[in-house]
Amino acid sequence: MSLDGQTIAALAPRVARGEITSERLTEECLATIERLNPSLNAFITVAADDALAAARDADREIAGGRYRGLLHGMPLSLKDLIDQTGLPTTAASRVRASHRATSDARVTSRLRDAGAVLVGKTNLHEFAFGTTTEDSGWGPARNPVDPTRSPGGSSGGSAIAVRTGMSLASVGTDTGGSIRIPAAACGIVGLKPGWSEISAHGVVPLSRQLDHVGPLARSVSDAWIMYEALRGEAREISAALEAHPLQGLKLARLGGYFAERVDPDVERVLDGAVERLRSAGAQIVDRQLAHAGEIAAIYLHIVLSDAAAYHASTLDRRPEDYTANVRLRLEMGRYVLAEDYVRALTGRALLRRDVNRALEGVDALVLPALGIPAPPIGAATVPVRGGDEPVRNVMLRCTQPFNLTGHPAISVPCGATPAGLPVGLQLVSAAGGTHDLLRMARAAEALFDLAG
Amino acid sequence: VTVDEWLAWAQADAARRGLTALGPILEGLAKATVTLRAGDWNEAADEPVRDDDPETSA
Numbered sequence: 418m419s420l421d422g423q424t425i426a427a428l429a430p431r432v433a434r435g436e437i438t439s440e441r442l443t444e445e446c447l448a449t450i451e452r453l454n455p456s457l458n459a460f461i462t463v464a465a466d467d468a469l470a471a472a473r474d475a476d477r478e479i480a481g482g483r484y485r486g487l488l489h490g491m492p493l494s495l496k497d498l499i500d501q502t503g504l505p506t507t508a509a510s511r512v513r514a515s516h517r518a519t520s521d522a523r524v525t526s527r528l529r530d531a532g533a534v535l536v537g538k539t540n541l542h543e544f545a546f547g548t549t550t551e552d553s554g555w556g557p558a559r560n561p562v563d564p565t566r567s568p569g570g571s572s573g574g575s576a577i578a579v580r581t582g583m584s585l586a587s588v589g590t591d592t593g594g595s596i597r598i599p600a601a602a603c604g605i606v607g608l609k610p611g612w613s614e615i616s617a618h619g620v621v622p623l624s625r626q627l628d629h630v631g632p633l634a635r636s637v638s639d640a641w642i643m644y645e646a647l648r649g650e651a652r653e654i655s656a657a658l659e660a661h662p663l664q665g666l667k668l669a670r671l672g673g674y675f676a677e678r679v680d681p682d683v684e685r686v687l688d689g690a691v692e693r694l695r696s697a698g699a700q701i702v703d704r705q706l707a708h709a710g711e712i713a714a715i716y717l718h719i720v721l722s723d724a725a726a727y728h729a730s731t732l733d734r735r736p737e738d739y740t741a742n743v744r745l746r747l748e749m750g751r752y753v754l755a756e757d758y759v760r761a762l763t764g765r766a767l768l769r770r771d772v773n774r775a776l777e778g779v780d781a782l783v784l785p786a787l788g789i790p791a792p793p794i795g796a797a798t799v800p801v802r803g804g805d806e807p808v809r810n811v812m813l814r815c816t817q818p819f820n821l822t823g824h825p826a827i828s829v830p831c832g833a834t835p836a837g838l839p840v841g842l843q844l845v846s847a848a849g850g851t852h853d854l855l856r857m858a859r860a861a862e863a864l865f866d867l868a869g
Numbered sequence: 870v871t872v873d874e875w876l877a878w879a880q881a882d883a884a885r886r887g888l889t890a891l892g893p894i895l896e897g898l899a900k901a902t903v904t905l906r907a908g909d910w911n912e913a914a915d916e917p918v919r920d921d922d923p924e925t926s927a
Contacts, residue, residue: 711908714901721898745891749898752879754870760905767910 420445420582426638426657428585429487435480439490442585443472443534446492450536450583457568458558459577461497462504463537468492471534478532487642489532494584496575497538498545499630500619501525508621509543509553511738512731522619524588524630524647531646536584539574543743545590545623546724547571548598548812549792552740557794560603562838566791569602569812571595575633576603586634586643592623593716594786594816596631597828601786601841604830606858607633608640609816610851612823615647624723627716627820637829637859644851660863661856664698667779668844674709678801678811679788682834687785690831690842693864694783702779706771706818711764713810716817718753718761725750769822776824776847781857785815786828786841815843825851827858831865872902 418441431437447465454460475490500506500518502525507513521529528535540558542550550558550573560568561581568577572589576599579587589596591609600607608631615630622628632643641658670691679687695701706712725732728747736744775782789799789811798805819826825848828841842861846854870878876899883891 708908708910711904714904714908717898717901718905741890745888745894748883748888748891749894752875752882752895752898754875754902757902757905760908760911763910764905764908 418445420449420585422635423582423585424636424639425487425491425585425634425642426636429489429491432490433479433484439472439475439479439534440469442490443468443492443536446536446582446584449581453561453581453583456559456564457561457577457581458556459539459574459581459583460494460537461507461509461540461555461574464504464535468534468536475532475534485532488528488646490534491586492534492536492584493528494536494539494575494578494587495525496541496572496587496589498541498590498621499525499588501535501538504538506538506621507554508545509541509555511554512735514554520619523616525619527647527649528588530649533646539572539578539587541574542571543740544621544724544728545571545592545595546743546746548594548809549794550574550599551794552742554740559794560791562604563791565793566838567602567794569599569787569791572633573599576600576605576607579603579605579633579635586632586639588643588647589631589633590620591629591631591820592627593720593813593820596629596633597786597816597826597841597843598812600633600828601839602791604833604839605633605635606637606640606830606862607631607828607841608644608855609819609826610644611825611848614825614851622727624720626723627720629820637827637855637862640827641855644855658859659856660860661853663694663860663864666699666857666860667702668694668699668781668783669702669704669775669779671705671775671782671784672703673705674712675784675815678806678814679785680790680801682836683785683788683790683840686832686834686840687842690865691783694861697864701783704775704782706768706775708764708767708771712768712818712821713814715761715764715768716813716821718757719765719821721746721750722753722758725753765821768818772818772822772824772845773847780846781854782845784843784845786843787812788815790834790836790838790840819845824848825854827854829858829862829865831861872899872906875899875902
């Protein structure tokens, strides 16, 4: 049995009825890891024996009438930034090679409570401080659609795992786009919930005020199931996620800054997706953010300072254990002046107001999740509209504002470039509106699936 | 401290610490700092920008 294209939402009822066992699903994921991980490098740690034991436990419980809900028996993975008892949490850094977690992160224990099976820990950009998953102490991860290209990052291993069926869903983190970027680059769904909706306890931080924990999944419904489980609400789910009606939906397409550095092939796919939403009854208006031009500067001063503060001790004691690029980025943070950090915090509050204003009178904002196709591995810059853009800057451009403001955001696959590289459409909703955001994304997903 | 003064000091300090590769990267941060300091909020006293202000909170 292949898990290619199978979703949790479709498999769970069959597991509940005993038509498929968790052991069989887990074996299939482990076989896929064995087959593909040597070339794609999605996993740092594979916990095959523990996973199979957990799967057999799940099967016994289900057969005994103790079904826990839609994640019961489902093989999942964790970004290796998240603690799982007994396993190393490497953060893809040799700095933490000897680490062993002595307890579960809050999200890990919630998945266990839901009956999930944890197959392993996925590769990432070292300490989540990058967008390509190239700078990893365990080597670069590769995009399953085109292995010469990055899977995006920093949750690149998680996106690969979900896309290929190494796990049915994964838990990632997103500090500037690290769930949505790899989701877009690999053609899956990535949800960054609102800030603090999901506990970051037991998760190695990059910037505690910008870090968000959330799911990468094969469908919006699966992202919703994971989201509810990560919040500790999995047992409450009893029916499928209801799509938001597209007729009458009001969407604001963000222009200006957010349209300036978008690859023409990506733009054509996004234009087509927005047009399909319009044809299905959604009303599309244009909006801009007043302080969009300052977003990157605000983000950079905050994330650099926060990361440098966390890493100062190990930077002094074991600098050679970091990858060269991440070490330099962290060292750069040690030179940010306090007065500029304060300016950035004030700018961040204004951005939050700008986004709230852009959301006035509409249900969600629409923009690219990633303005370029997945970049070639090793590229420092990519050509965009006649200029060369730094890969990191152009990849973060459309996602990082909503880490600064905390609004929930999701990337949904909406097509592919002529070269076959996936494109993700990003929807952003008001604070507290994650459930509505998922319903809107569900409607968009169904529309894009119909369009092929 | 102007951005130019800060950049000269930071690059000299990085070189002293043996981090010569940091020099060009700090120039990128300096550009971002120029943008940040030019933000219209820095000298405005009438902007409601506190996180607990209902006008600004998400």
